[in-house]
Amino acid sequence: EEQRLAYRERIKTLLRERDAVLVAHYYTDPEIQSLAEETGGCVSDSLEMARFGKDHPASTLIVAGVKFMGETAKILSPEKRVFMPTLEATCSLDIGCPEQEFSDFCDQHPDRTVVVYANTSAAVKARADWVVTSSIAVELIEHLDRNGEKILWAPDKHLGSYVRDKAGADVLCWDGACIVHEEFKAQGVLDLKKAYPDAAVLVHPESPASVVEIADVVGSTSQLIKAACEMDNDAFIVATDKGIFYKMQQLAPEKTFLEAPTAGSGATCRSCAHCPWMAMNGLQNMVAVLEDDNGMGQEIFVDPVLAEKAMVPLNRMLDFGQ
Ligand code: 13P
Ligand code: SF4
Numbered sequence: 001e002e003q004r005l006a007y008r009e010r011i012k013t014l015l016r017e018r019d020a021v022l023v024a025h026y027y028t029d030p031e032i033q034s035l036a037e038e039t040g041g042c043v044s045d046s047l048e049m050a051r052f053g054k055d056h057p058a059s060t061l062i063v064a065g066v067k068f069m070g071e072t073a074k075i076l077s078p079e080k081r082v083f084m085p086t087l088e089a090t091c092s093l094d095i096g097c098p099e100q101e102f103s104d105f106c107d108q109h110p111d112r113t114v115v116v117y118a119n120t121s122a123a124v125k126a127r128a129d130w131v132v133t134s135s136i137a138v139e140l141i142e143h144l145d146r147n148g149e150k151i152l153w154a155p156d157k158h159l160g161s162y163v164r165d166k167a168g169a170d171v172l173c174w175d176g177a178c179i180v181h182e183e184f185k186a187q188g189v190l191d192l193k194k195a196y197p198d199a200a201v202l203v204h205p206e207s208p209a210s211v212v213e214i215a216d217v218v219g220s221t222s223q224l225i226k227a228a229c230e231m232d233n234d235a236f237i238v239a240t241d242k243g244i245f246y247k248m249q250q251l252a253p254e255k256t257f258l259e260a261p262t263a264g265s266g267a268t269c270r271s272c273a274h275c276p277w278m279a280m281n282g283l284q285n286m287v288a289v290l291e292d293d294n295g296m297g298q299e300i301f302v303d304p305v306l307a308e309k310a311m312v313p314l315n316r317m318l319d320f321g322q
Pocket of ligand 2: 027066090091092093119178179180181206241275276277278
C-alpha cells in the first residue's frame with residue numbers, strides 16, 4: 001500500500017515535470033482511471049480519447065490503453081510525444097487484421113467504401129476511406145448507405161453485422177473478433193435475468209449477435225455508462241470489460257452492476273471479461289516510462305508516410321462525430 005501511494009505521487013510529479021497528460025480508457029484498472037481523473041487527464045471511450053489527445057495543449061501524452069489508441073493519438077498530433085506504459089498492449093482485432101491480407105481484400109472489392117474500426121494498425125487505417133469507433137459506427141454506415149455506397153468493413157465481425165442489420169446496408173465483413181466480448185453468452189445473461197428480473201442489459205456491440213439481441217442498450221463504453229446513469233432500473237447486467245464498473249459505480253453508487261456471464265471461468269476462460277492487454281497498464285511501468293529521459297523504449301512512432309495517409313480517415317471520423 002505504501003509503495004502504491006508512493007508510485008501515485010511520483011507519477012503526479014513526473015506528469016507535471018514532463019508537461020504530460022494521462023489519457024486512459026475505461027477498461028484500464030481503477031488505479032489508472034482514478035489517477036487520470038486526479039491529474040486532469042481523461043478517462044473515456046476510444047473516440048473521446050482521440051479527441052482529448054488531439055485538443056489538449058500538453059506536449060506529451062501518456063496513453064493508458066492499447067497500442068492502436070497510442071498510434072491514433074500520435075497520428076492526430078505528430079508534434080506531440082506519445083508514450084504508453086507498455087507497447088506490448090495490443091488487441092485481438094488489430095492482430096487479426098494484418099496489413100497485406102487486408103490490402104488484398106480491399107483490392108478484390110474496389111467498388112466498396114472501406115470503413116475500418118479504430119482497433120486497427122496505422123497501416124490498415126492508411127488503406128481506409130473512414131475510421132470509426134463503436135459510438136458512431138451505426139450513424140456513419142447509415143450515412144454512407146443513404147449515399148448509395150457499398151461498404152467493406154473490418155475487422156470486427158460482430159460489430160460489422162450489428163451495423164449492417166441496424167442500417168440495413170450492404171456490408172461485406174472481415175472475419176475478426178474481440179477475445180473479451182466474444183466470450184459473453186446469451187443463455188448466461190438470460191439465467192441471470194431470472195434472478196434479477198428488473199435488471200437492464202447493457203451490451204457492447206463487439207459481443208456476439210445472440211447477446212446483442214437481448215440487450216436493452218447497445219453502445220460504446222461511454223454510451224453504456226450514460227445509460228447506466230440515466231435509466232431508472234436498480235440493477236444492470238453488463239456485457240463488456242469489467243474495467244467499466246469503476247465509472248458506473250462511481251456515478252451511480254446506489255445501483256447494482258452485475259457482470260454478464262462468460263463461456264468459461266477460471267482456467268477455461270481466456271479473458272474472463274477483462275482485456276489482458278488493457279490490464280498491462282500499471283503504476284510501475286508508468287513510473288518507468290515517465291522516469292526514463294529518453295523513454296525511447298515505450299514511445300510511439302508511426303511511419304510518417306503511413307501517418308499522413310491515416311490522418312485523413314481519422315480526421316473524417318472526428319468531424320463526423322461532432
Ligand atoms: P469504445 O470505448 O470506443 O467503446 O471501445 C471499446 C474497445 O474495445 C476499446 O478497446
Ligand atoms: Fe481489443 Fe477487445 Fe481488448 Fe478492446 S477489449 S482492446 S477490442 S481485445
